[in-house]
Every structure is written in C-alpha cells, then in structure tokens.
Amino acid sequence: MAKIIGGLGTSHVPSIGAALDKGLRDTPDWKPFFDGYEVGKQWMRDAKPDIAVVVFNDHGNTFFLDRVPTFAVGVAETYNPVDEGWGPRAIPAFEGAVDFSWHFVDKLVERHFDPMVCREIEVDHGLQVPMELFFGRPEAWPVKVLPIWVNTIQYPIPTPQRCWDMGKVLREAIESWPGDERVVILGTGGLSHQLQGARAGFINQAADRAWLDGIASNPEPYRAMSREDYVEQFGSEGAELIMWLVMRAAMNSDVNLIHKHYHAPASMTGAGMVVLENAA
Amino acid sequence: MSEAAATIPDTPLFDRAGSIRGYRINKMAMALGQPANRAAFKADEEAYLDSFGLSAHEKSAVMGRDWHEMVRLGGNLFFILKISAVDPTPITRIGAAQASMEHEDFLHLRLGKKRNG
Numbered sequence: 466m467a468k469i470i471g472g473l474g475t476s477h478v479p480s481i482g483a484a485l486d487k488g489l490r491d492t493p494d495w496k497p498f499f500d501g502y503e504v505g506k507q508w509m510r511d512a513k514p515d516i517a518v519v520v521f522n523d524h525g526n527t528f529f530l531d532r533v534p535t536f537a538v539g540v541a542e543t544y545n546p547v548d549e550g551w552g553p554r555a556i557p558a559f560e561g562a563v564d565f566s567w568h569f570v571d572k573l574v575e576r577h578f579d580p581m582v583c584r585e586i587e588v589d590h591g592l593q594v595p596m597e598l599f600f601g602r603p604e605a606w607p608v609k610v611l612p613i614w615v616n617t618i619q620y621p622i623p624t625p626q627r628c629w630d631m632g633k634v635l636r637e638a639i640e641s642w643p644g645d646e647r648v649v650i651l652g653t654g655g656l657s658h659q660l661q662g663a664r665a666g667f668i669n670q671a672a673d674r675a676w677l678d679g680i681a682s683n684p685e686p687y688r689a690m691s692r693e694d695y696v697e698q699f700g701s702e703g704a705e706l707i708m709w710l711v712m713r714a715a716m717n718s719d720v721n722l723i724h725k726h727y728h729a730p731a732s733m734t735g736a737g738m739v740v741l742e743n744a745a
Numbered sequence: 746m747s748e749a750a751a752t753i754p755d756t757p758l759f760d761r762a763g764s765i766r767g768y769r770i771n772k773m774a775m776a777l778g779q780p781a782n783r784a785a786f787k788a789d790e791e792a793y794l795d796s797f798g799l800s801a802h803e804k805s806a807v808m809g810r811d812w813h814e815m816v817r818l819g820g821n822l823f824f825i826l827k828i829s830a831v832d833p834t835p836i837t838r839i840g841a842a843q844a845s846m847e848h849e850d851f852l853h854l855r856l857g858k859k860r861n862g
Contacts, residue, residue, distance in 0.1 A: 480836070525823035529775050530764055550777050550830035618823060620760040660822040660836070663755035665843040666855030693753065701756050702822075730856040733840055 467565070467642040470512050470649055471723075472716045472741040473505070474680060474709040475598055477521060477653040479549070479590040480732035482597060486554060498736060501726030502598050508724060508740050509599045515646040516562045517608045518635065520711045521591030521653045522617040524549075533619050534581035536631065538573065539588075539612035540566040547587035556593060556602065562609035565642055569611060572638040578631060581614075588612060595653045598738070608649075617654065617705045622692060625707045629688045632714025639715070652712030654705025656727075657698070658734035666733055667700040673735040674727055676706065681722035681741055684713045703735075719744035759821050767819020770807065773797035774820070777827035786831055810834065812842045 484495045491499075526547045528534065544559040573580050592612055600606060613631075616622055639648050656676060659667040676699075679687065688710060695704040720741040727737035757763065773794060776782045786793045794804045806814040807828065815825050822839070829839060841851035852858040 525771070525775060525821065525826075526778060530768060530771055548778050548780070550783070550827035551833075552780070618759060618821065619764050620758050659756065660840065661759075661816050661843065662757045663844055664753075665840040666837075666851055668856060670857075696756060696758065697753050701758060730858065733836060733856060 467639045467644055467646040467648050469636065469639055469715060469743065470514055470647045472712045472720070473599065473649065473651045473738060474712060475595045475651060475653055475738040476655060476731065476734060476736035477591045477594040478731050478734045478736055479594065482554065482590050482594045485597060485602065498728040498731050501728060502738060504724045505599055505738055505740055506601060512649065513647060514608050514649040516565060516611060516648045517596070518611045518613065518648060518650045519592045519595060519653065520613045520615060520651065520708045522615050522705060522708065523591060524589055525618065526589035527587050530619060533616055534614065535616050535623050536578065537581040537583050537614040538566060538570050539583045539586060540570060541584055541586060544586065544588045544610065544612060546593055547589050549589055556597065557605050559588060559592070559606055559610045562611050565644070565646070566611045568642055569635065569638040572634050572641070576634045578634065591653060595651050613711065615708050617707070622704065623707070624692060625688055625690055625695070625710055628707045628710040629714040632711040635711060636715040650712045650715050652709035654708045655699060655703050656706065656735040656737055657700050657703040659700030660702050660733065662701065668729055668735045669698060670729055670735060672698045673729070673737065677725045677727060677737055677739055680709055680713055681720055681739060716741055717743040757816065763819045767821060769797055769799050770803055770815060770818060770820045771824040773799060774824040774827045777831060783831055812839045816843065
C-alpha cells in the first residue's frame with residue numbers, strides 16, 4: 466500500500482507567488498514570511514514524496530458561476546497554471562497522478578461522495594502557491610499531484626464535517642492503493658482574512674495561532690464548528706480553513722507537530738503552515 | 746446558512762442572492778482572464794462592458810472603480826480582482842475602500858502594519 470508520510474497545512478495567498486515572481490522574497494515585508502517556510506522545504510526534501518494531494522479552492526479562475534462543483538477531483542495527465550488576469554506565470558506544469566486519482570474517485574463514490582471528475586483543467590494559485598512554498602522553483606516538480614477542489618466561494622459551501630469525512634476516504638484510498646508511493650497531503654487556505662464588506666481586512670491572530678496548535682493536538686472542536694463560526698472567527702474568506710480538515714482527518718488521531726510558522730499580514734491575510742507526521 | 750451568516754456584522758457572504766445579482770459583473774470580470782478580453786477592456790471599456798449587458802449602474806460602478814459598490818451589486822472579489830489586475834490596483838486599496846478607510850489607516854489599523862516614517 467501507499468504510505469502517508471505527512472500532512473501539511475498552509476496558506477495559499479496569491480501575493481506569495483507574485484512576490485516570488487517579482488523577486489521580493491528578501492524584502493522587509495516578505496522575508497520573515499518566507500524564512501519561516503525554510504524548515505518546511507527542508508522537511509519536504511528529506512521526506513521525498515512521490516505524490517502530493519493538494520486540497521484547495523479555485524478563486525474564480527477555473528470555475529465560473531455557471532457550474533460550481535462542491536467537490537471536484539482531477540484525473541488529468543497535466544495541469545497547467547491558469548492566467549488569473551496578470552498573465553502567465555513562469556512555473557512548470559504539474560504532472561497528474563492519474564491512476565491514483567481515478568482510484569480516489571472510485572473510493573469516493575463507493576463511500577457516497579459525488580465529485581465532479583476533471584480530465585482537462587487548469588489550476589490557480591490555490592495549488593501553485595503551496596507547491597512553491599514547499600518545493601521552491603524547480604525545473605520540474607519532483608512529485609505528481611492529485612488536486613481536490615472544494616467550493617469555498619459560493620454558498621452553500623460544504624460543512625466542516627463533510628471535509629473531515631472526505632479526509633477519511635482519502636486515507637482509505639491511499640491505504641488501499643497497491644503501489645508503494647509516498648504520499649504527502651496538503652490542506653490549504655486561510656488563515657484569517659476577509660476581502661469583502663466593511664469588515665474587510667479582518668485578521669484574528671489569536672484564533673490563527675490557536676488553530677496552528679489545535680489542528681494538530683485537538684482538531685475535534687474545529688470539525689464540530691459551523692460554517693458561521695468559521696466566518697466569524699477567521700473572516701469570510703478565512704473559512705477556507707475547512708480544507709485543512711480533509712488533510713487532518715486523513716492523518717492518525719495522534720500526530721506530531723513537527724513544524725509550524727505564523728506571519729501576519731501576508732498581503733491581507735494571516736498566513737502560516739504546519740507540518741504534521743503520524744505518531745507511532 | 747445565508748440568514749444566519751447575515752448576522753455577522755459587515756460580512757456579506759456570496760450566497761444565492763449575491764450570485765444571481767452579480768452574475769453579469771462577475772461574468773464580465775471572469776472573461777478578463779483571457780488576454781484578448783483584457784485588450785478589449787483597455788481599448789474601449791464601455792463597449793466591453795456593454796458586450797456583457799451591464800446596466801448603467803453596474804457600468805458606472807466598474808468604470809468608477811467603486812469597489813464597495815461593485816460588491817454591493819453582487820460582484821465577488823475573486824472575479825472583480827481581474828479588473829484590478831488590468832489597472833493595476835493593489836488589493837489592500839480595495840480592502841480600504843470597502844472599509845471606508847484611508848489606505849495608510851487600513852494597513853495600520855486592520856492589517857497591523859507599522860506606519861511609514
């Protein structure tokens with residue numbers, strides 16, 4: 466069977482990619498943010514995964530409002546970075562873990578999920594930025610990817626419990642896969658931010674810091690929280706954090722928090738990451 | 746969901762009503778992901794907006810870069826950000842406009858950045 470070698474949670478703020486494109490990594494605004502990810506990149510180099518499962522949301526780049534899948538799964542050979550309006554980015558295309566992705570789709574439907582299955586589709590910063598944060602800017606990505614899109618844009622968005630349940634199926638899919646691939650799971654989005662309304666610019670550093678510890682040691686309250694609770698605590702767009710639950714539910718109940726990092730603000734967002742490993 | 750969420754102050758969620766109300770604005774903005782449409786927008790903004798059937802009020806909000814009003818009309822930030830990419834306008838200025846704050850005050854009071862100088 467394939468093996469889960471780690472679960473990562475990370476922000477995917479588009480300005481992170483833009484900062485790298487513009488060579489701003491070592492500017493005062495950005496250096497503390499990027500420096501904190503160096504331990505995560507080193508962890509990734511040592512962990513040598515074969516497949517990265519990336520749970521993220523599209524931001525009005527790949528899916529328009531004419532069709533809004535609550536959950537979508539990629540089964541493509543290749544995922545090109547999409548033009549988000551600023552022009553194409555000079556990062557390599559992502560190679561799909563095609564057979565494993567289909568296996569995950571099989572498991573999902575068997576377990577009563579109904580995903581949209583995507584054969585030809587581009588990916589936005591929701592997938593690009595986490596890959597850049599943990600793998601840097603390679604000539605070619607050293608892993609194949611399984612993208613999972615979660616609708617966090619148009620209400621109703623899925624419940625935290627539903628994201629958690631999907632994580633359980635993801636684990637089952639990995640453990641029932643006959644290959645011996647090493648799999649890392651990236652739950653992405655957040656942390657607190659709000660882009661719309663008079664509360665725009667809302668950041669809740671206390672809730673963010675509690676999240677980074679709690680998602681490791683005691684995720685139950687976050688699974689049980691309502692979507693309204695997420696919006697209230699983390700801001701309207703901070704509700705993206707429900708996607709970390711897919712990752713967390715795929716891990717053991719007991720995990721070791723290997724690394725964490727927090728920085729605010731990255732653009733308009735509380736930003737950070739965790740690296741989790743299953744406890745023995 | 747939308748009724749309960751509406752109780753969080755100053756926090757509009759992009760629900761059914763918003764999605765229906767803002768469909769034309771968002772569709773117009775989404776199309777700016779294509780370079781040819783960005784060129785058309787830059788060449789003759791009003792003609793571009795007309796081609797998506799925007800009302801006079803919607804056109805005036807877009808052409809005036811009234812971000813607060815665009816959101817009120819159902820524009821979703823993730824779509825209308827493509828307008829800011831054409832300009833370009835930093836997202837923090839869009840945030841400040843919605844919060845009805847000066848940009849420097851917004852950076853300091855909302856995002857916690859140190860004041861310049």
